[in-house]
Amino acid sequence: MNKLLQGKGKSRFWIGIILVFGFLIAAFSDWIIEWLWLGSLGYEQVFWTIKGTQFLLLGGALLVALLYILPNMHFLANQSKTINFSQSPLGQLNLEQFTHKQFKTIFYSFGVLFSLFFAFAYYMRWDSYFRFHWNETFDKVDPIFGLDIGFYLFRLPFIETIQNSLSILVFFVTLLMLVFYLYSGSLSLQGSSGISARDSVKKHLSLNLGVWLLLLSWGYYLERYKLLYNPNGTVFGAGYTDVHVVLPVLWIMVIFCLVLSVLAFMQYFISNFRWLIIGGVATAAVGIIGQGLLPTAIQKFQVEPNELQLETPFLEHNISQTREAYKLNRINEREYNARDTLTWEKLENNTSTLQNIRLWDPRLVIQTYRQLQEIRLYYQFYNVSLDRYQTEEGYMQMMVSARELSEEMPEQADTWVNRHLQFTHGYGMVMSPVAQIGTQGDPIFTIKDLPPVSEMGLNVDQAGIYYGDHDPSYKIVNTDIEELDYPRGDQNVYNNYDGNGGVSIDGFFSKLLFAWEFSDINILLTDYIREGSKIQFWRSIRERVRRTAPFLQFQDDPYMILVNGDLKWIQDAYTTSPHYPYSERYNGQLNYIRNSVKVVVDAYDGTVDFYAIDEEDPILDVYMDIFPDMFKSLNEMPEAIKAHIKYPQTLFEIQMDIYNTYHMTNPQVFYNNEDLWERPNEKYGGQQIKMEPYYVLSKLPGDDNLQYMLISPLTPNNRDNMIAWMTAKSDFPQYGEVEVFKLPKERLILGPAQIEARIDQDTEISRQLALWDQRGSRVIRGNLMIIPIEDSFIYVEPVFLIAEGVDIPQLQRVIVTVGEKVVMEPTLGLALESLFGQRPEERIMAATETVISQDSSQAQVQGPAQTPTGPQLEEFKTLWSEAQRALRDGNWQLFGEKMKEIEDLMNEE
Template sequence: MEFTRALRWLLIAGALLIASSKLIGWAVEYLWFDALGYVSVFWTLRLVKLGLFLVAFLLVLIYLWINMFFLAACLARMGTRGPASVTPGLFKLAAVGVALAYALGFTGEWDTLLRYVWAQPVGRTDPVYGLDIGFYLFALPFVEMLQNALLVLFLLATALLAWVYWTAGALRFEWAGGLQGISTARWHVTINLALLLLALAAGFYLDRFELLQSTEGAVHGAGYTDVHVLRPALATVAVVTAMLAGAVLAPRVQRAGSGALAVFGGYMVLLFLGLVLLPWSVQGLRVKPNELQLEHPFLEHNIAFTRAAFGLEHVDERLHDSTEPLELAVLERNRPTVENIRLWDWGPLRRTFRQLQQIRSYYEFNDVDVDRYRVDGAYRQVMLSARELSDVLQGKTRTWVNRRLQYTHGYGLVISLAAEKTGQGAPLLLVKDLPPRAQGGLEVHQPAIYYGDTMSGYRIVATGVKEFDYPKGDENVYTRYEGRGGVALDAAWKRGLFALHQIDASVLLSGYITPRSRIQFWRRVRERTERLAPFLRFDDDPYLVLSDGRLYWIQDAYTVSSTFPYSEPYAGDFNYIRNSVKVVVDAYDGSVRFYVMEPEDPVLSVYRLALPKLFRPLNAMPEELRGHLRYPQQLFEAQAAMYSIYHMTVPQVFYNREDVWSTPWEKFGGEQVRMKPYYVLMKLPEEERLEFLLMLPLTPNNRDNMIAWMAARCDFPGYGELVVFKLPKERLIVGPTQIEAMIDQDTAVSQQLSLWDQRGSRVLRGNLLVIPIERSFIYVEPVFLIAEGTDLPQLKRVIVSDGERLAMEPTLEESLRAVFGDRPREEAGPPRPHGPGRLSEAREALEAAEKALREGRWEAFGGAMRALERVLSE
């Protein structure tokens, strides 16, 4: 008894500790949601979770305690307390523990409940049962969750009761007399057994609908055997199991003994025959010899539903008749496309930004994004990166005041033209330095970045401590936060609450904090969006936008499902996806806005009904911001992968996999990698408008030539349209892998690259871009040079090819003229030998460059690198 009492108090203390921690977390979340204007979202999500927890806990606890009541009553009449003296107390604690476990498990299914309660019809039915697709997306997952939970609960209860009664002597099984013992015990166990069988019967019945996710046939979804054999077998088994549930309550069955065992054996044989042997036999003997004929309608279902689930039903397929040879006159007609061919890769450019524009060690360029802006009135492709604050204060500078109050934000951004470079191979910067200096018509009015891609930890702003803004010469410029970001610390209880939440007493005790101070936490863009809308799946790459002089982050959000009938899953994950929401986060005040991109998405419709104040229509987004929306790369990759197979809509062609496409290989940094989709600013063939696109070349499976290319439009009014240009199969169109091989085999190019790579520098070959120009293609690959001992990639050469000719020159324009000019290309002779004098000059120039780089003397650094380039090129 003492042990039971001690255990009870220990459990109570643990529960109180957990509850207080939860309450503190909820209070902090409430204040955070309130500061962002989404209190209704907080209450809806919390009440759904709390409601699930309470209902599940109470129902399971009542069920278990009713069982414990009858168990205790039966054992009391027998004059025993069970297999151990502490049985009743332990059973009560066990019941509470099981109820808590179930309640916590159900809390994690809040999204399933949300989808079930606010379910909407999709307007499309499945081809087997004729049910609306909404049943599979919203209702079936919830019902299956309940069925599985009840099955496990009844199984545990039945097994536990049988064990206790058996060990107490209240029940026994006799071969001739069946189940013998106290009548109350016998009825108690058989009622729970009947409930268990009913839950099992419900599972078999629901499995009929799960056949539409079957992987046993020729394709994903119900096949011939599933529909004509397994479906009726499951229905039969469900009925038989339900009948058994009623039969076990009959006294004659309970006392049947060997007869009951025979019935159980017959039931197991039925399961084996109906669910295993018969489907296996039909599949092997009937279907496999005639698979194409019998599976034909199911192949059609899989094709149609997969295309619908991945948004591929309305892909605009066109023929790209690549027959015209490219000439300089054609390139001149497409000058805007040529001027925007991206030469910089984000990896080398980020390293260059860090060397040239990071300025101080506490700043960080985490990522480089691709976008388009009006530069001096022209539509130009640019690359940009935020100068965020990193948490790298060391030694005596790593004080609480510095980390939490003074170093609070990043500052500014860098923007460069994607297709331009300086004479030294550096990017041509449109926005640079501290404070930001902008040109080309760009303006930066509010460069402070309090919320970003990598921000971690909390900061307190508007305190008695001046906030570091940016360095200026030998001094620093300071500022004071004037925004509404964060939670106001205008009451002592709030400071105490956050001190507990952050486990940091300084929040409560610091004299620098005033009633005007605000605490900013959860400052990372993705963390903010996930906490506000945990039911959405977010893209890995939020991107920076400069709009009206302010900095914003745009985060793509997806609605996904894995229960769309007959749809093939992508990478073993989801089989339905839409980019239904664009999220905009203000880098200064942290405000978050959710804009609806696809109001017809049935999954999003559920959340719009449940959380009406969270979402805004797209036309509420500022027009300038809308001009920077991009088609997300992750969605495009999934669609391209699925379309590589599901462009085949004829069942026989699809079944034989006669025309499967794949993503080509390219060489990047000396390694073979799969080509990634890339953004381009160009005119589609036979169209006049220059537009921002996301595109990817495609090749036949296990072949290197190009068979098609796919593009997603990013500019309005055509945003989101997918276009696929199929290439003529009777002609060989060179693919990226073949171009990479041409580069490797070109004597002049390989000699020059090997020469650079041998001593004093390292060559980095960038991403190969395939650029459609009217009815032809050009292939462009940048070459970066990194001097030994530095991490400053320079764009030194540009390789251009038309599939037959190839040239490598210092600029894109020179390479184009070398390939498409009137005069034939002259083969470069062997490199001149470099004597000791030349090597000495190169070494001296490199040492001078490294010294200038360490000392921050950029003009001297540029001069030394020019000298090095001059020596290496001779």
């Protein structure tokens, strides 16, 4: 019998252990998994620091709330003993049946619940606390109060959180007590005799009212600093009326509320609410008049008639602070005397620029990649990025796309084993030069196929993409099921993952944990998991870096790079704030931004490295103090990776949009908006859209070296002519240098919309495009490229043809214009010859011309091929047109004959 009882006791013990363990998994599985995941990346410090801070804030706020609320609830519960509820408005609730102990339980429960809500708000403010506690100085002061800018970005937001939350807490608790006393009959308002209540009730209310008024006084004191964020004046920030009217009124409100709080506290000793009521009415009157009526009157009758004169100092504050917050004060402004003076000699001196003019549109070429290079249904290309590479043929701008695992699988193959154990990764990438065109208008691939092969010495050694831009589902690797690498003929090549990425899942409890987290019992039941198996989750690059560094901002898409045979991703990270005094807010969200961090993620191992590229950023300094082992210096970044760093488009667009207004540094010009700029429009898909900045590989005026840079033309507000162009360099050691080239204002420089109009007005081009649009195909004009060459511009726009039913855009023509003339030819080289006449013996466009092989389905760039000139050029055009006509008609024999004739013509001496 004893053994039986002992056995039952042990059973209950183990059942209890299992239940406790199950509860812990259910309650804390998210945290456990996050801890394991960050530990696998070597960033446990992030987990413990953030969670520790959250619980510190939660515990501190909860303690403060309980110390305030519970004594009040205790007093209310004691008062309930002396209240006759049957004679009060609450009589219908039959509250007499509750005992004092039950009242205490009810009030205490409410107090704890309200305290938890209050504390949870602080649990979510861990990042604000980070900045408050580890604050840095900017060594720059605001122009009104003379405080360091760091006070506004780091300390003030958390101080305001404390003031606001405490004010709300005290207000609602006091309101609750007031309502309870009124409805219970303990407090009543009597006309001439004033407030009727027991002394204990009056003292209770007066103490809480005094605390609230004290907090209100503190709030008005802090409100002074918020004037520097006022968005409603002539400029963003404090204006004349704010400084000379509102600010003094706020000081008066601070004093009035302070006096009122003293009067409220005095009620504990002197039961006379008269002066408190009079003071409250006076304070409300001062608030209404001083913060509403008086500023409006001063603004309308004193400021508006003399606005420029009175607001000039504040305009200067806004201009200088905004330029500092967005680094506009570091933009180098230069004059660019654009002229239509392009010659063959100048083109010869800029051959490398011409050979890298982007003809392929990323919005269209992605479809071509999908049709020609996905190869199997379980692969997919999601986006195309631009980069530059040193190749056997020189320094070239490339289009790059990762061949990732598709999120959708064929229905017959969509099993749990396939989705999570066998189809675990993408494989390889495709790469093609931005300016090279195949015979049928397709891109010429530098890297292609499975396994990846390269035409220019850019070899891919580790092609597996276990971490990519998409595929959010989890994968289990190194199991008894081999993982598909790539197809080869009728067979497949398989492999087992041997990298460092993932969390170990070879134990029962770890399988149970992940089965619960992902709501998938198959993880627990499968027999394929073995010792050394790992589960990979949060595999998307954006989610991966966001979870690793949740205190940074991520706006741009990550882009893939090829480094020494390995595939990696680069993600730009930002530090931002909406609290920079006097700085104009961008889209109402931020008014300070720095691209301070570059994140590099290995596509095979999933390792995440953070590189600090702007160590002058005080916000980044805060996080480097908190996480000293997390950030590497720029000097630690391998040179091979540094060669692929790009100035991010998001930052460039923000700076450009702000600069369009804040290049005006003269207050009068700024006030009148005399020289307001904007981003130009371009035509795409038959619609007018805002032109996006674009990357170019070019030489800046006066520079002998190719630079990879982001560029955008700028136009005057509501005008189409070009007024300037802006560029940001991406190559070291000039990385991050932003320049604006101002164009002459006394003569017309054509902008993108005007060039588009000229193309539309060209009868020959319009006729040809309309003809193509009517023959079962669709014509799309790609990005218009405006390329500066020495002291001139060349405008280049590709023309794509998409056949009906086949979503493969073909690059059929290139439109080029310089000065007054517009031409459209099959290649950029032919277009330049059409513009400038017969080229000299030096063949500057050899690398961009396509040599047609006998196999009409192939096109290769063959070094410096002989380019047709003079009569040969006319014969080439005729043969090309006949070949294209044969291609459209499906006459492959005639097409092949014409291609052979073209090859013979181009090989002639």
